[in-house]
Every structure is written in structure tokens, then in C-alpha cells.
Amino acid sequence: MNTADRTGEGVVRLEGRAKVTGAARYAVEHPLDGCLHAWPVPAGIARGRITAIDTERALAEPGTVAVLSHENAPRLGEPEDPELFVLQSPRVAYRGQYVALAVAETPQAARAAAAAVRLEYAAEPHDVTLTGGHPGLYAPETVNGGYPTDRERGDFDMAFAASEFRLDTRYRIPPLHNHPMEPHASTAVWEGPRLRVYDSAQGAHAVQSELAALFGLEPERITVVSEHVGGGFGSKGTPRPQVVLACLAARETGRPVKLAVPRHQMAQIVGHRAATEQRVRIGADGAGQISALAHEVVTYSSTVREFTEQAATPSRTMYASPHSRTTHRVTRLDVPTPSWMRAPGECPGMFALESAMDELAVTTGIDPVEIRLRNDTAKEPDSGHPFSSRRLADCLREGARRFGWEGRDPRPGTRAEGRLLIGTGVAASGYPVYVAPARATARAEAAGGYRIEVDATDIGTGARTVLAQIAAEALAAPLDRIRIGIGNSDLPKGPVAGGSMGTASWGWAVHKACRALLRTLAEHSGPLPEEGLSAHADTSDDVAARSDAYARRAFGAQFAEVQVDMDTGETRLRRLLGVFAAGRVLNARTARSQFIGGMTMGVSMALTEHSTMDAEFGDFAERDLAMYHVAVNADVPDVQAYWLDEEDQELNPMGSKGIGEIGIVGTAAAVTSAVHHATGVRVRELPVLPESLLPGLAEWRRPAVV
Amino acid sequence: MEAPVHASPVTLYVNGTARELVVDNRTTVLDALREQLDLTGAKKGCDHGQCGACTVLVDGLRMNSCLLFAVARDGARITTVEGLADGPELHPLQEAFLERDAYQCGYCTPGQLCSAVGVLEEMAAGRPSAVTAPEHPSGQAVPAGDTEIRERMSGNLCRCGCYVNIVRAVDDAAGAQAGAGHGGSEGGAW
Numbered sequence A: 001m002n003t004a005d006r007t008g009e010g011v012v013r014l015e016g017r018a019k020v021t022g023a024a025r026y027a028v029e030h031p032l033d034g035c036l037h038a039w040p041v042p043a044g045i046a047r048g049r050i051t052a053i054d055t056e057r058a059l060a061e062p063g064t065v066a067v068l069s070h071e072n073a074p075r076l077g078e079p080e081d082p083e084l085f086v087l088q089s090p091r092v093a094y095r096g097q098y099v100a101l102a103v104a105e106t107p108q109a110a111r112a113a114a115a116a117v118r119l120e121y122a123a124e125p126h127d128v129t130l131t132g133g134h135p136g137l138y139a140p141e142t143v144n145g146g147y148p149t150d151r152e153r154g155d156f157d158m159a160f161a162a163s164e165f166r167l168d169t170r171y172r173i174p175p176l177h178n179h180p181m182e183p184h185a186s187t188a189v190w191e192g193p194r195l196r197v198y199d200s201a202q203g204a205h206a207v208q209s210e211l212a213a214l215f216g217l218e219p220e221r222i223t224v225v226s227e228h229v230g231g232g233f234g235s236k237g238t239p240r241p242q243v244v245l246a247c248l249a250a251r252e253t254g255r256p257v258k259l260a261v262p263r264h265q266m267a268q269i270v271g272h273r274a275a276t277e278q279r280v281r282i283g284a285d286g287a288g289q290i291s292a293l294a295h296e297v298v299t300y301s302s303t304v305r306e307f308t309e310q311a312a313t314p315s316r317t318m319y320a321s322p323h324s325r326t327t328h329r330v331t332r333l334d335v336p337t338p339s340w341m342r343a344p345g346e347c348p349g350m351f352a353l354e355s356a357m358d359e360l361a362v363t364t365g366i367d368p369v370e371i372r373l374r375n376d377t378a379k380e381p382d383s384g385h386p387f388s389s390r391r392l393a394d395c396l397r398e399g400a401r402r403f404g405w406e407g408r409d410p411r412p413g414t415r416a417e418g419r420l421l422i423g424t425g426v427a428a429s430g431y432p433v434y435v436a437p438a439r440a441t442a443r444a445e446a447a448g449g450y451r452i453e454v455d456a457t458d459i460g461t462g463a464r465t466v467l468a469q470i471a472a473e474a475l476a477a478p479l480d481r482i483r484i485g486i487g488n489s490d491l492p493k494g495p496v497a498g499g500s501m502g503t504a505s506w507g508w509a510v511h512k513a514c515r516a517l518l519r520t521l522a523e524h525s526g527p528l529p530e531e532g533l534s535a536h537a538d539t540s541d542d543v544a545a546r547s548d549a550y551a552r553r554a555f556g557a558q559f560a561e562v563q564v565d566m567d568t569g570e571t572r573l574r575r576l577l578g579v580f581a582a583g584r585v586l587n588a589r590t591a592r593s594q595f596i597g598g599m600t601m602g603v604s605m606a607l608t609e610h611s612t613m614d615a616e617f618g619d620f621a622e623r624d625l626a627m628y629h630v631a632v633n634a635d636v637p638d639v640q641a642y643w644l645d646e647e648d649q650e651l652n653p654m655g656s657k658g659i660g661e662i663g664i665v666g667t668a669a670a671v672t673s674a675v676h677h678a679t680g681v682r683v684r685e686l687p688v689l690p691e692s693l694l695p696g697l698a699e700w701r702r703p704a705v706v
Numbered sequence B: 001m002e003a004p005v006h007a008s009p010v011t012l013y014v015n016g017t018a019r020e021l022v023v024d025n026r027t028t029v030l031d032a033l034r035e036q037l038d039l040t041g042a043k044k045g046c047d048h049g050q051c052g053a054c055t056v057l058v059d060g061l062r063m064n065s066c067l068l069f070a071v072a073r074d075g076a077r078i079t080t081v082e083g084l085a086d087g088p089e090l091h092p093l094q095e096a097f098l099e100r101d102a103y104q105c106g107y108c109t110p111g112q113l114c115s116a117v118g119v120l121e122e123m124a125a126g127r128p129s130a131v132t133a134p135e136h137p138s139g140q141a142v143p144a145g146d147t148e149i150r151e152r153m154s155g156n157l158c159r160c161g162c163y164v165n166i167v168r169a170v171d172d173a174a175g176a177q178a179g180a181g182h183g184g185s186e187g188g189a190w
């Protein structure tokens, strides 16, 4: 038996060949006879009402088939997410919200028709600006993820006031956009009473259930296919308006319709990471031991839907903190609706917390690795539960060793190469271990081999491959005997690819189905029936039966080295190294890519990504990839990821923790800490920009020697 | 007041096959490939020349096909990702991408691959980049190496963050292609 097929081994992705030859078909790449093209029309005001729509010129464009708006679009049932209730009312809740849709024979005609739609509005005054003291701030019932809005432990004020060292800082993160390389895209086909949809989504079942509510159909009459998905990073975790528009247009025209969201409309339509203002206060003794920790988050959502980035939650779990206060306040602005972006809560929250830890290290004169070790905890401070496994200290030590941290001179500005100032920084990473119930089927086929079915989604994580490996291992069969079907709502239901819980959730069901199949096979004698032998599994009970006496979390540590040009203030990454402890790693090749991918996005967040809400027009100023800068190849010279073996019996049968998001957690703080080390300038507002550094750089600048 | 549609016949030689088309003059090479020829390997990431997902080789040079009007490319030889392999035999870059896991979601991958084919040819032809040493003799092959590859591949965005693996993959293929004169590597994940 080929052991390379098993979990843990770096099996090449099963769909790899299809992806490198261009054969993999994404959501709007399925050839369908008579398929029309749709192009949405975004609202041109930030708040108000549409008073008139003139579609005459649009309809006169050659090739136009229909123009839909709230005046003529079919009525929809109530969805769970009000963002999906498109073209149902003249109200405009934010600039860029979809208000009409042009449908035409070709993409060129659809775009021209959309441009020819004339809208008149009754605009109302809008408010799109988040401020720390915004009058609309309130405490939501819970924050994203279902976490409590506020938590208090001990007496923060008393302990803080009594602390030898007191740190009180504020950190700001601008809105951030997911921008997966494949835009949100859908193809819809009505086949009699059935609806077939190819959707670029992180969960086909989630799309199916919303479409069922919107179109008043039994879910069984809807098939959603998401076989290949060009990234999502959370933004495709819930259905987005384009899929509803495609279905509406297909119903209206009686023909298949495809719709890919134009890149410059994505910032407004697909969700984003809301800006946060975070105040962190730490009280510590002379040994760097934290006694008081407060993390207070202010953020916004839209008027359409409440979404509160749970950025204070990392402070409930990372470090020993006898006295703690963590709070969230949100205000509702006339802005596009924020949503999930890779490691919601954890990523922005850990930028603040880990930056503050570095500031505490500098203030107390304790090494940044050491100060984290001193505040390590075997019990989750907030819940009091022991961690099922927590190797943060090992990650820090192993990372320091690999990176060459020892002997670092902590004083800023002490390393230079020519006119470049060099600095290093560290930050911890963490991410919760989630799991959700899933179903799967395993079938032994009469012709030999096995067929595994589960509605999992592979958005680039390697899920398809890892699930096949899990099946191969559970069945004690070679990998090439396994055929796997995923990405289709007709398959047994699985949760969305989100919260880094995919592999644990789908994998558990696959594992269970395979084990059940082995029992069925053992009881069977004679040749297999023509339809093979099947076993089904549902992990609802298993997931519910997990002990709640443990806190479950993955940990890591990231080390960054940057160079800052003392004349221009330009910061560039030189290297980034991460060490993670995330349970059992099931596929070394794809796991490494997950870690590195997250870390790379973290570098991007630290150094290049910047979005501005235009107060006057209620628009994101950086709407496309020329304006919104995601890191390019030359920005990311050297990223290395390692992981430690971690045995944990309290997770799932595979012993795995999620790895899709932890890589982006902490990265930005490691980078800004390195910038501080290089320059002495503390950047508390992302991204790191030359204008933030230049005033502080004067100190180091030496005259150029010509 | 129906406006006239301006359309033109063009012939594109795509992956070695002559394809005769009538295109709306507003049609880009990318849309012609994807919507009229059902060659969906070239991806549309932005449609504005900002991401590189649509990169194909036009008369041997890598270009963003979303920025080219098909009508202006009559007679062009176009190679898409579908045309890189030789039958079942993958192009060395495709092999290297699989081996190095230089892709995740795969959406930028066809553009990365076509771009990399162009990069290797440009380096072999001695065309300097912004990071080529000024004293490098013109016309002589530019040695591959991480810095050169990173610089030249920076027009192809990858939101999944596969850059370090892409560099390794391109470097592998450059090594296989160049043998001696190969610039070696630094850093990276593998």
C-alpha cells in the first residue's frame, strides 16, 4: 500500500491538472445554449429613494433583452440576509447597492445597456463616517460568531490603576476588501420547475436554502454547483446579490443567464472587513506579568444588516489576565454591509493586541518573545477551561530559533544597510477550532473502488484532496481507489467553507461514513450488488457530544524582518517566518500553502491594503485592483511556514485544527513591530505608509555620501 | 432609435488552429476566447489590465487579453493555457506548478502560467527588467533567480498568496530550461 496516499502526506491536489491546463470550469464558464449576460446597475447615491427609472435607451441598445428594476422585477420571498432582497424596493441604503439589471445577448451589450439606464433619486443626507464617539454607537446583542458583546472579569479599573506599567493605546484598521481573484459570479438556468445554479460560493447548501426562501421553492428543486471556486476568503461564505439577480433574470427571460460582478463593483457588493478603532489598555508589573487587560472595539455596520466584527475576542483567550474587560460597540452607517473576511475578529483584534504586547515589551524592557512566554496560560482566561492543546510557547521558541531571534538588540535603529534601516518583530497567532455537523456518503462500487460524496467546497484550500485522503485512510485503501464528489447541493449536506472548520466538519462525516461502510462490507458476503454498497453518516450527535470542558484553539508565532528606506519611508518585507501548532496536519503540501497564503495576505494588510470611505459621496475611493493594492509577487520575497506535531484527542477523529485563517492572524503586528524596531516609529494605523514614518525618520537620516 | 452594431470578421490562430469569428468591435480577445470560442482557461479577474488573470501569449509575447480588442488582432497567433501542454504531456511549468503547489484556487493560475512562459523567453532573449544589473550585457540571456522572477511575475496577482511557491516553480522550470547560467534561489518555502 502506498503510504503517500494517507493523511499527513503531501499529495498533489486532485484537481491540480484541471487547474493548470485550464480545464477546471468556474461559475460562469459552463457552455449553455442561448445563455444571456447580465450587468448590474449600482445606486448613485448613498441614501434615499429612486424616484424614476428610464430604461428606454437601455432597451434600445442592440442586443438588450430586458432591464429589471424594482418596478418590474418578480417579487421575492423573504431571505435570511436582507442584502439578497434585490430589486424589491425603491429604497437605497448605500451607494453601489444594486438598483437595476441589464440583460443582453453579449457581455458588451449588457454593459452598454446598464450604462444607458437613467435613474433619478430623492437623495437624503447620509452619514458614512465612523468616529470613536459616534452618537449611534450601541452594544449589539451579540457579535459575529455569536460571541458575547461585553465581558468583564475581576476589577479592571482597580487593577489597571494599581499596575506598575500602564499602556493605553488605540489602533485603527481601515476597511479591507476580500477581492478573491474570481469575482462573485453565477449562472442560473430554470429547467421547468427546477432551478440549476452554478455559483462561486463557499457553500452550495447555504445558497440553496436562501434561493429556496427567495423563490418560494422546495430546496430539493434547486441544485447549486460550486465545483471550482476562485477564492472567497469569507466573502463567498454567504450568497451574494449576484446569484439572486442571475436567477431573477433567467426566470424573466426564460433563458440561462450569467453574471460576474464587475471588479469595480465588488467593494460595495460582496462584503468587506469593517474598519475598527480599538483601544487596548494593559496593566503589568515589572516582570511584564499582565494583571489588567481591556480591549474595546468600535466599528460599524450598514443600515441593511447588523454585523459586528468580534475584534476584542482574542483578548479573552490569548494571555493570562486576572482583570479583564472586552467590549464591542457598533453604529449603523449608510455604507455597504460588512461581512466575513479571512479570520474575522481574530485578524483585526490580534493586530491591536499583539501590537500592544510589543509596546508593553518595549515599555518594560522585556524581550517580546519572553513577555509572551511569561503571560502564557494553560487555561483560557475567559472561560476558565483548560485548552485541549496549546503550544504557543513552543511556537514562539521554535520560531525564534529558526528565525535567528536570539541576540537581537532591542534598540530601534541599530541595524542599517546603506540607507535602509532593518528591524525585526514578532507576534503571536491564534484561531478558534470550530466544527459543524455534516453528512457524507461512502459507497463501495461494484466495479471496484469507492465513491465519497459530501457537499464540501474547495475554494483553494485543498479540501477535495484532503477529504479523499481521509477516506483512503479510513478505508485502508489507496488514494487512487477513491473518487470524490464535492461542491454540489445534491450531495449530502455540509457546512460552508468558513471558520477554518471545513476539513474538521466534512472530514469527520467522511471518516464516519467510511467506517460505517467498512462494517457494512464486513457483514456482506458474495459480490457487491450492482448499485454498490453505501453507508451514510451524520455527525450532528458527535458534534453535540463533544465535551465543553475544553477551550480549543490553534496557535502560532510569526517573525518578520523589514527594511525601511530612511529617505523615502518605503517599507519592504524581507522575510516572514511562521511556526504553527494546529493539531494534525493532513496534507503537508496544501497545508503549507494555506499557512503561507494567510501570511501573505497579512503582509498585504500591513503594507499595501488601504480603503477609504469618501465622506462626501459615500463611496469607497479604492474600488479596483489599481487603487486597492494587494501585495504582488515582489512584495513577498520570503515567507516560510513550519508546524509542530500536536496530538489532541478532544478535536475530531482526524485530530486536526483548521489552518485556513490562522496564517493572517498576527502578521500585521509582527510587521509593524519590525517597523518600530527598524525606525523607532510605532504605526498604530494600517497600512504602514511613508507619511507615517517620515517625520520619525529624520532622527536616523544621515547625509547621503555622494 | 436602434443603434447599429459594429461587427467585423477576424481570424485568430488560437493554439495553432485558425478560428474565424465575427466579433462585435467592442469584444476583447479575452471575451472572444471565453464567450465565443469556449476557451475559458484565460480568466477574467478585473477586465481592466490590473490583475493578469487573462494573460495569454500573442505572437509570442505575454499580454493582458482583456486590454486587446479582437478586431485589432486579426491574424494574431494566440496561445492560451489550453495550448501549453503537448497532448497529455504537460509543459514543464505546469508540472512545476503542480509539484510546488504554486496555485490554490487556481483562478490566477492560467495567467501565471502564460506569463511565466513569456518571462522565461524574455530572460532567454536577454531582455532586462527593472532589477537586472545595469552592467548586464544587452542581448545576453538574463540569468533566472528569485529576484528576477518576482519582479517579472509581479503583473500577475494571486490573492491566495502563492507567490513564494510560484517563484519556486518558475525557477524550477528555468533551471530545467537553462541548465547552466541558472541564477539559483534564495528563501522560499520549500
Ligand code: FES
Pocket (backbone or CB within 6 Å): B043, B044, B045, B046, B047, B048, B049, B050, B051, B052, B053, B054, B055, B064, B065, B066, B067
Ligand atoms: S482580467 Fe485582464 S488584467 Fe485582469
Ligand code: FES
Pocket (backbone or CB within 6 Å): A181, A230, A231, A460, B102, B103, B104, B105, B106, B107, B108, B109, B157, B158, B159, B160, B161, B162
Ligand atoms: S491561486 Fe487563487 S488567486 Fe492565485
